[in-house]
Amino acid sequence: MSNAVLSIRGVSRTFPAAHDGGAPTIALESTTLDAAENDFVTILGPSGCGKSTLLRIVAGLDEPSSGAVLLDGKRVVGPGADRGMVFQSYTLFPWLTVRDNICFGLRERGVPVREQLDIAQSFITRVGLKGFENHFPKQLSGGMQQRTALARALANSPRMLLMDEPFGALDHQTREQMQELLLGIWESEQKTVLFVTHDIDEAIFMGSRAMVMSARPGRIKFEREVPFAHPRHYSIKTSSEFVALKAELTEQVRAEVLASVLASVSATV
Amino acid sequence: MTPLKAVSPRARVLLGISFFVLFVAVWAAVTFSGFVSTIFLADTIMIVQSGWKLLAQMGFAKDIGITMWRVFGGFAIAAVLAVPLGVAMGAYKPIEAFFEPFVSFARYLPASAFIPLLILWAGIGEAQKLSLIFIGSFFQLVLMIAVVVGNTRRDLVEAAYTLGCGDTGIVRRVLIPNAAPEIAEILRMVLGWAWTYVIVAELIGASSGIGHMITDSQALLATDQIIFGIIVIGLIGLVSDLAFKRVNQRLYPWARL
Numbered sequence: 001m002s003n004a005v006l007s008i009r010g011v012s013r014t015f016p017a018a019h020d021g022g023a024p025t026i027a028l029e030s031t032t033l034d035a036a037e038n039d040f041v042t043i044l045g046p047s048g049c050g051k052s053t054l055l056r057i058v059a060g061l062d063e064p065s066s067g068a069v070l071l072d073g074k075r076v077v078g079p080g081a082d083r084g085m086v087f088q089s090y091t092l093f094p095w096l097t098v099r100d101n102i103c104f105g106l107r108e109r110g111v112p113v114r115e116q117l118d119i120a121q122s123f124i125t126r127v128g129l130k131g132f133e134n135h136f137p138k139q140l141s142g143g144m145q146q147r148t149a150l151a152r153a154l155a156n157s158p159r160m161l162l163m164d165e166p167f168g169a170l171d172h173q174t175r176e177q178m179q180e181l182l183l184g185i186w187e188s189e190q191k192t193v194l195f196v197t198h199d200i201d202e203a204i205f206m207g208s209r210a211m212v213m214s215a216r217p218g219r220i221k222f223e224r225e226v227p228f229a230h231p232r233h234y235s236i237k238t239s240s241e242f243v244a245l246k247a248e249l250t251e252q253v254r255a256e257v258l259a260s261v262l263a264s265v266s267a268t269v
Numbered sequence: 270m271t272p273l274k275a276v277s278p279r280a281r282v283l284l285g286i287s288f289f290v291l292f293v294a295v296w297a298a299v300t301f302s303g304f305v306s307t308i309f310l311a312d313t314i315m316i317v318q319s320g321w322k323l324l325a326q327m328g329f330a331k332d333i334g335i336t337m338w339r340v341f342g343g344f345a346i347a348a349v350l351a352v353p354l355g356v357a358m359g360a361y362k363p364i365e366a367f368f369e370p371f372v373s374f375a376r377y378l379p380a381s382a383f384i385p386l387l388i389l390w391a392g393i394g395e396a397q398k399l400s401l402i403f404i405g406s407f408f409q410l411v412l413m414i415a416v417v418v419g420n421t422r423r424d425l426v427e428a429a430y431t432l433g434c435g436d437t438g439i440v441r442r443v444l445i446p447n448a449a450p451e452i453a454e455i456l457r458m459v460l461g462w463a464w465t466y467v468i469v470a471e472l473i474g475a476s477s478g479i480g481h482m483i484t485d486s487q488a489l490l491a492t493d494q495i496i497f498g499i500i501v502i503g504l505i506g507l508v509s510d511l512a513f514k515r516v517n518q519r520l521y522p523w524a525r526l
Contacts, residue, residue, distance in 0.1 A: 061427050081433025091428035095446045095523050105432035108442070138526035149428075156432055 004034040005160055005192045006058065010067035013053050026217035027053045030067060033211070033220060035160070040186060040193045042207030043220075044200060044249060046257040050218030051196045055164050058194060059085050071159060081105055084153030088165040090145045092137035098124065098148050099133040105156035123151035126185060143174035150182065160192040167202070179205055180234060187230050200249050205237060210245075212252040215260035222252045311493035316500070319493040329482060333501060336467055336478040339395065343402025344463045348456055351410035358411065359418025359448070360440045369415070372408050380405035381469050393474040398467060405466040406459045413459075417451045418444050450517060450524035457513040464506055 013028040028050035035041050045051045056062040058069050060079035069076040071083065084105075092101050102120040111119075124133055127147040137145055146166055153161060167175040183206055186193060197203050203210045204226055212222040224245065228236055236242050276284070293313060299305045300312035307315065323329035358365040358372075383404055384397075391397040421444050429443045471480020479498050486494035518525060 059427075059431055061430065079427070079430035081431070083431060085428070085431040087424055087428060089424050091422075091424045093425060093429075093443070093446070094526075095449070095521070104429070104442075108433045108438055136523045136526055138523065152432065162431075 003036055005037050006035040007070040008033040011057055011064040012066045014065045029217040029219040031219055035192050038190045038192055040208040042195045042197060042203035042210045044203045044253055045213030046215050046260045049213045049215055051213050052164050055162050055196050059083055059162050081156050082159040083162055084156050084158030085162040086149050086153050086166040088168045092145055092148055094137050097134045097136055098129055101148055102152045102155045119155050123155045127151045142170050163195045165197055200246055204245055215256045311496055315493040316497050320497040332478050332482050339398045340463050340467045343399040344406055344460055347403045347407040347410060351407050355411045355414025356418050358415035360444050372411050376408040376412060380466055384473050388474050398470045401470045402463045402466045406463050410459050413455045414452055418448045421447050450521035453517045
């Protein structure tokens with residue numbers, strides 16, 4: 001595919017044995033995946049299936065043992081501002097205010113201060129943090145911290161957005177709110193997104209394509225287009241189409257969770 | 270009392286002061302009652318009197334000034350060199366591998382044991398005092414700062430990389446600001462140690478300073494003057510510590526949240 005923004009070509013990752021004589025861990029089997037312009041790809045899988053490893057490799061924070069990641073046809077060799085990332089853990093810089101956190105990447109690029117503040121202000125408004133510009137991260141709730149993290153990644157206008165279970169640590173209500181917020185931004189902004197989650201509802205509601213990864217060693221074993229039109233309203237979560245797709249994906253994920261449990265049992269026997 | 274329950278600032282100050290009061294009261298009790306002879310432990314009134322005499326007639330204020338300048342001078346030299354080296358070691362593992370074993374070794378060299386050598390090398394002037402304080406604080410500072418910088422949360426570093434930071438940007442914009450409050454705390458703590466080194470240096474070879482006054486008083490068996498000198502050191506330590514704390518809180522309000 002030549003029009004792919006992101007092209008993951010046969011990427012695998014093997015971690016060396018933790019101790020001498022141990023077997024190396026294959027975290028990720030050869031994985032190939034293309035994401036087109038404005039694709040919202042969600043990746044589901046049991047914990048420890050290598051989905052975060054895949055995302056970290058795309059971010060350039062980890063190196064593949066084989067294969068390559070191409071962004072706009074250019075090989076990824078390390079982390080860069082063209083791939084913004086939102087982590088599951090709260091990674092705002094605690095010494096910077098909300099505004100300065102959002103300006104972090106802009107300042108690194110040497111954007112004039114006036115312009116930095118304008119951009120930051122517009123994203124602060126977009127993620128609903130008006131009035132909290134001068135708060136430090138520790139003064140914010142988890143949801144607000146992740147909104148700031150999202151604004152910080154978007155303010156840098158990256159080519160694509162990588163999200164590693166960004167709402168995983170939030171309570172259910174906040175998570176749904178965040179999903180709608182992100183979806184709204186994606187619908188207006190248009191961005192290529194790779195979104196890792198273990199929440200099936202989230203994967204369907206957010207994604208234009210949902211993928212399921214197998215138990216370790218991970219690989220993409222199942223893929224579905226998500227047919228719902230945009231803008232999506234949260235009420236689609238109860239539509240029969242949504243429920244049917246959810247049932248199908250649940251089946252797929254469940255099989256992998258069971259497989260990973262079996263694998264760990266047989267490994268200990 | 271409930272474990273870990275906070276106490277109000279007012280109560281904290283009052284409790285802190287009341288122990289001082291209690292301490293002085295017990296001291297006054299054992300000395301005025303004759304339980305302890307004033308040859309060994311001067312009573313509280315003698316201390317105040319001799320303190321006044323020292324300050325008003327014997328130019329003790331000058332000694333205090335000299336000792337303070339030695340402490341802050343030696344400590345400033347140590348800090349100016351230790352902070353960049355510590356940051357470099359914490360940030361860059363090859364630099365750490367190069368210096369760390371030697372610094373760990375040097376840290377265990379007792380600074381006071383260098384006094385004979387330092388007198389030989391630098392005489393009994395200011396250079397000797399400053400070098401002793403330097404030896405006593407530099408290596409400790411370097412190691413502790415390196416650890417603090419090296420312990421920066423990896424996910425913060427990774428987040429900065431995905432925001433376009435380069436390697437020097439990580440040091441400048443993540444490692445240093447992240448470690449700054451703790452580095453300031455380390456400086457505050459080691460400044461306290463510098464006070465012990467300066468007095469040791471002054472006890473052994475000096476013609477001025479608080480430690481020198483104490484050795485002089487020893488020859489005269491003037492326990493009141495010795496104790497007054499010790500109290501002055503304690504008070505200066507307390508005040509500089511409080512000032513340091515205040516400055517840290519001002520500079521790094523986020524660290525206390």
